[in-house]
Amino acid sequence: MAEGDTLARARLRLAPVLDGQLVTEFWTRKLRGHRPRSGQRIEQVRSVGKHLLIDFDKNLTLETHLGMNGSWRVYPDRQLARNDRKRFDPYLKVLIATDAGYALCFRAPTIKTFIRGNEEGALARLGPDLCDPAFDLDEILRRVARMPETTELIDVLLNQSVACGVGNIYKSETLHIQKHDPFLTIGDVTEQDIKDLFNKAAELLQRNSVDGKQRRSITPQKGFFVYERFRKPCLRCDTPISRSYRGTNSRSTYWCPTCQPKKVASNHAR
Ligand SMILES: [Zn+2]
Structure with a gap:
């Protein structure tokens, strides 16, 4: 893909x-x-x-x-x-x-x-290119600020006019790593959360952009944490992975309901 x-x-x-x-x-x-x-x-x-x-x-x-x-x-x-x-x-x-x-x-x-x-x-x-190590995070934040606060994080990450490069795989994987429920909205999270999300997505994309290898490496085992792992055990906690087709264009989203709780995380010490 x-x-x-x-x-x-x-x-x-x-x-x-x-x-x-x-x-x-x-x-x-x-x-x-x-x-x-x-x-x-x-x-x-x-x-x-x-x-x-x-x-x-x-x-x-x-x-x-x-x-x-x-x-x-x-x-x-x-x-x-x-x-x-x-x-x-x-x-x-x-x-x-x-x-x-x-x-x-x-x-x-x-x-x-x-x-x-x-x-x-x-x-x-197109928004700033996350595959470019010099991407402009402030410009991304300005573009996020122009979106309705009710926009879900899945649609923020996929919106190429906010930042470009993230597709369906990186969307689910980034939200899992950052421990956000995928259906939280912009209004549910802090500006720091948004920064951390795009920084993590950029890190993953850039790590996989550097040579000609075909296989993406996200987990230490070079697979995915949640993407296309519906009903399989979460690699961190064994909870079965959930899947939904909510959001723009009904693209699939995968997440762990335990690691990515619905309530807003108040602990930013991660
Ligand atoms: Zn989990």
Whole structure:
């Protein structure tokens, strides 16, 4: 699943093949916007939250949003790229070739280009990127302060215009680590709680953004505390993990009712 760390890792894989290179072949299926051309130079690859951005010269940027199943793969070798292109043809969305190798994007639901400076929609509204070690926590707090106090913490964390990068996995895991019931609202917690939540989410995302490894590591055993562990025993207290589909877009939330009590925690000494 594509959360901010997935895109940060994709950027690390793509950069050696794309950064500073001339495009020798560009192919895409169903692109919205101007089309990059062979001979154009790629300035850099960026990841911002859940968006992967490839900056071409002439201010043109290709944006891919990977959704649930999308991926970028890199091939140093022409034959390997050709083999996968044939094998997975119905799923291929973008192919970019340079002298340094091939980058193929599969199954991405959104592929479009825009002129830099004209970002619109979700990309224009994105909050600070939690995968960036220099993210601006004060700006996040300003954005939280503009939300209704009745907004539940699950929807604060998932709202990419507050801070970007957190998806469904990190949402449940962060709330568990910070010992908050997921359905507490902004009005139920302190500003320090909000700070701690975003700092913890950023720490988890950045820890999983640093190299090409595919598997996320949240618990010491490299699994998850609560995500997709419905009815399994909590790793801390053995209580069966709960699940709910409350909140915007009815996304799943997992939590431990014992470790994450409904009442507001008054003890901040953790
Ligand atoms: Zn527990």
